[in-house]
Structure formats: structure tokens, C-alpha cells
Amino acid sequence: MTTAQFYEDLLSAVSIPRFVKVHQRMEDTHVENPYTATVEAIHKCENFPKIKQGDSVCIACGSREIAHLKEIVRAAVDTVKAMGGNPFLIPAMGSHGGATAEGQKEILLTYKLTEHEVGAPIRSSMETVEIGKTAEGLAVRIDKYAAAADLIILAARIKPHTDFRGPVESGIMKMISIGMGKQYGASICHSLGFPRMSQNVTDIANVVIAAFPKITGIGIIENAYHHTHSITVLSGSRISEKEPHLLEKAKSLMPKIPFEKCDALFVNEIGKNISGPGMDPNITGRSAFMGRSAPDFDGIAVFNLTEESHHNANGIGNADVTTERVYRNFDMRSTYANSITCMDPFSVKIPVVMPNDKLAMKYALGIAYKADPIHGQKVVWIRNTLSMDSYMISEGLLDSAQKIKNLKIMSEPQEVPFDSNGNIIQPDWT
Structure with missing residues (x-):
């Protein structure tokens, strides 16, 4: 039995919800040149x-x-x-x-x-x-x-x-x-x-x-x-x-995720080029020093580390689960230099590592034990904390989303597509 199959069996009762794409209208004043x-x-x-x-x-x-x-x-x-x-x-x-x-x-x-x-x-x-x-x-x-x-x-x-x-x-x-x-x-x-x-x-x-x-x-x-x-x-x-x-x-x-409490947050990528702690706690509501705040997620999954981060995985400690892909790209020297300087051991702690994106999703959903069994799991899925104009939400958030004025639903619910290795075939975020 492969490692992936082992975890598949353990997490077999956890289902991954369908997602819809949403656009969030925000203040767009900007300089032309x-x-x-x-x-x-x-x-x-x-x-x-x-x-x-x-x-x-x-x-x-x-x-x-x-x-x-x-x-x-x-x-x-x-x-x-x-x-x-x-x-x-x-x-x-x-x-x-x-x-x-x-x-x-x-x-x-x-x-x-x-x-x-x-x-x-x-x-x-x-x-x-x-x-x-x-x-x-x-x-x-x-x-x-x-x-x-x-x-x-x-x-x-x-x-x-x-x-x-x-x-x-x-x-x-x-x-x-x-x-x-x-x-x-x-x-x-x-x-x-x-x-x-x-x-x-x-x-x-x-x-x-x-x-x-x-x-x-x-x-x-x-x-x-x-x-x-x-x-x-x-x-x-x-x-x-x-x-x-x-x-x-x-x-x-600053952009915001317009939901007070959710079961899980999926983050496609983190990196020092995006935020000091990889993903901005002002967006995720999860900080090594300031604790948890709205939007409050019971499980956070991170799938990738940006190339621009040069293997510095600072902030991965704010996730509950990540992938082998991120773990292989984690360079202790560059990451821990940041941790030693900031006296921050929490942001660099390695979370649970799953073999692929699908199992990382399932793990994050599995620890969200407060999920509503009737309306379904409430999940937000973002590219990164710098790209907040377009993202995905699960069907369990549809009722709430329809009441938010600056949020527009852009698609019908769709299953998450995975390749043969259990990794996400990336959706169209635009």
C-alpha cells in the first residue's frame, strides 16, 4: 500500500465540496502611470x-x-x-x-x-x-x-x-x-x-x-x-x-474575506514575495502572535510555495496542513534565518504534510469538526493573499454570499478536478 493510499483510506469519510467562482468588487482607485x-x-x-x-x-x-x-x-x-x-x-x-x-x-x-x-x-x-x-x-x-x-x-x-x-x-x-x-x-x-x-x-x-x-x-x-x-x-x-x-x-x-466563520481555507501559494509570513494574517485571520480572528478558519491548507520566495517557507506554521511539494521546497537555512532574527519559532513550524493536494484538502476538512451537516462545509479557496478579487467558495457559503453586495457569483458549482497524482488541475481564477 502506498503512503497516499494509506491516507486515502484514513480520510475516506471526508468529502470535498463543489466550488463556485466569485468576484469581489473593491476600491479600484489607482495611478495610471x-x-x-x-x-x-x-x-x-x-x-x-x-x-x-x-x-x-x-x-x-x-x-x-x-x-x-x-x-x-x-x-x-x-x-x-x-x-x-x-x-x-x-x-x-x-x-x-x-x-x-x-x-x-x-x-x-x-x-x-x-x-x-x-x-x-x-x-x-x-x-x-x-x-x-x-x-x-x-x-x-x-x-x-x-x-x-x-x-x-x-x-x-x-x-x-x-x-x-x-x-x-x-x-x-x-x-x-x-x-x-x-x-x-x-x-x-x-x-x-x-x-x-x-x-x-x-x-x-x-x-x-x-x-x-x-x-x-x-x-x-x-x-x-x-x-x-x-x-x-x-x-x-x-x-x-x-x-x-x-x-x-x-x-x-485592504481586501477582506467577507465571512465571519468558516470551516476551512485553501491557499494555493504562500511566499515571502506575497507577505512576510507567507500569507497575510490580515486576510487569513491566523497569526502566530495575534492568534485567530475573523475570518476564523478551523483548518488551513497550503498547496504551494512561490518560486520568488527562494525556498523561504516562513509562515507555513500558520497552516494546519501542507503538501510534500511545499515540504521538498522548504529550505531550513533561509527560513530559519528569518525565524532567528524575528524570534518567531511558531511561523516556521512544519504542519502535517500530505502526499498531494487532494489529501491536504481532505485533512483540512477533516479537522473542521464543526461543519454544518445540513448546509455543507463552508470553505474559501484563494490563490494567495495578494489576489483577492477573484476566488472560490464552497456551496455551503452560497446563501451567505448572495447577501453580500460586493460579491458576485460567476459560475455554477463544480467538482474540484485532480490529475492522476491527486494534485489540482488549476481552475481559471479570472
Whole structure:
């Protein structure tokens, strides 16, 4: 008897429901031309630092998949050159990329931030320079290339963080304190735990801003469709003053799964390019640090790890079951480097591993013991937490879905198609 057949027998009583495709209408305000919008935002910026002929300008970029990042960075590079500066890029991503200079550079190249595409070289290093201390005595360090530049510009998406709350979460301030701090700086910032994170990010970033008054941030907000909603450029102390307001705007645009309680969530793929913990807890309602919240799922199944994640499976611990495919792609070195830095053992714990997608589905459904036997299992099936405009729901959610104004049912109920190995023949998500 094969392993798959063994589990098939154990889970034989669990049925997989039929699914319908739904479209979710969300706020779709966006900039038509991100390149032009970036150039205009730089020129509109209050107190944008004066660039002298020959000044070196560091443009810091993170590890997340940001819509139109290449165009935004290219706009910053071209504008700096037009002002007489000499721009270069650095990875500003804490311990990501396996906490190595080569791994971090490779992430930028994945997003096509090559010298050919954006017009500036990459200088990647894990070496940092200490520039001061916070009032509480935390050492403040930033990338050695950034510290030596005449001007620092950060291209950062502003959004709710996945594991802590505060006036400042993910964005420019976090990229200053954790991203440019590399592994050492990220570890220092996490040293007092997630309840203190927002304050630590603010304190460390303010030390950097005071030491480098010419620092500037390109604040990118995306809408629920993963399109660029707006671009705001903030310089110096305006960063700490204005970023909390931009965060509130970003929160208002976040997509949501419009069901309070469900039996299971199926997630096609997770990855560091999608969210820090692979799948955004703001969407899934499952966080290693903040626990469970609406939408609350009794079972979460993850089927794939994105190629762009470079085998970093951080966040897989928030799933209840995954597949052998994900397990084989799990690289402990790159994943655990992130875990050690963040002091987060929970997000990297390996869940139950099933031989294929079908059995992973059955396992997640099997542990959802509260499923309604009359109306059927309530299941949401998404591509990933960045793609929330179109997804699948089980027949058990149809009655609820028909009462939700911004949700449109797009198909008749259909069985999930599997290949001969028990893996999903992917549905048309569009």
C-alpha cells in the first residue's frame, strides 16, 4: 500500500465540496502611470533634499512584491540623475535572502531591478555601521553603503503589519530601522518582542532620520487589487509625522474575506514575495502572535510555495496542513534565518504534510469538526493573499454570499478536478 493510499483510506469519510467562482468588487482607485506619478511626487515633495553634482544617492528596496516597483525605482533613478546625482541600489530587507548579500541581491534581480532595467547598479552587503542609540539604549545600525551615501531614498510600501499593531507598521520607518539595519538591525528591533515593535521601529528610525536629515521615503500605497493606489514622497522628519496617516489610508483599502466563520481555507501559494509570513494574517485571520480572528478558519491548507520566495517557507506554521511539494521546497537555512532574527519559532513550524493536494484538502476538512451537516462545509479557496478579487467558495457559503453586495457569483458549482497524482488541475481564477 502506498503512503497516499494509506491516507486515502484514513480520510475516506471526508468529502470535498463543489466550488463556485466569485468576484469581489473593491476600491479600484489607482495611478495610471506609476513612473510619471513617482517623478511628480518627488518634485512635489516638501523640502526634498538638494542634490549636488556628483552626490552619491542610495536607493533602498525591500523584498516584497510591489506592483510597478521597477517603474517606481526607475523613476527615482532617472530623477536623481537629472539632478546631477549618482544613484545605486541596495537591498533593505533585514534577514531575508538567507541573511546573505548574494541572496538579497538575487531577490532584487527577481523583481528585474537590474542595472539594465533601472539604470543603477546594486551594492549588496550585510555589513552595517552603528550610528547611535535609542533612548532605551538599543544600538542603531544601517547598511554600510547607505551610511556612506550623500542621500538615502527608500522605496517602501505602506501597509498594515502582519504581527503587530501601532501608529507605524510596515512602510518607510520599518524599512529604515529593520530593512537597512540588515540581520543585526532587524534582530535588535525585534529584541523586545512584537508588542514593542511599533515603538522600536519609530525610535530606531528617528535616530537614523536625525543622523541623516537628507533621508527621503517614497511611500507606496496599493489598493485591494494589488495596483498602485498612490505615491507620496516624504523627506526628513515629515516621514515620522505623515506615515501614520498613510497607514490609516492603506488599512482602509485592504481586501477582506467577507465571512465571519468558516470551516476551512485553501491557499494555493504562500511566499515571502506575497507577505512576510507567507500569507497575510490580515486576510487569513491566523497569526502566530495575534492568534485567530475573523475570518476564523478551523483548518488551513497550503498547496504551494512561490518560486520568488527562494525556498523561504516562513509562515507555513500558520497552516494546519501542507503538501510534500511545499515540504521538498522548504529550505531550513533561509527560513530559519528569518525565524532567528524575528524570534518567531511558531511561523516556521512544519504542519502535517500530505502526499498531494487532494489529501491536504481532505485533512483540512477533516479537522473542521464543526461543519454544518445540513448546509455543507463552508470553505474559501484563494490563490494567495495578494489576489483577492477573484476566488472560490464552497456551496455551503452560497446563501451567505448572495447577501453580500460586493460579491458576485460567476459560475455554477463544480467538482474540484485532480490529475492522476491527486494534485489540482488549476481552475481559471479570472
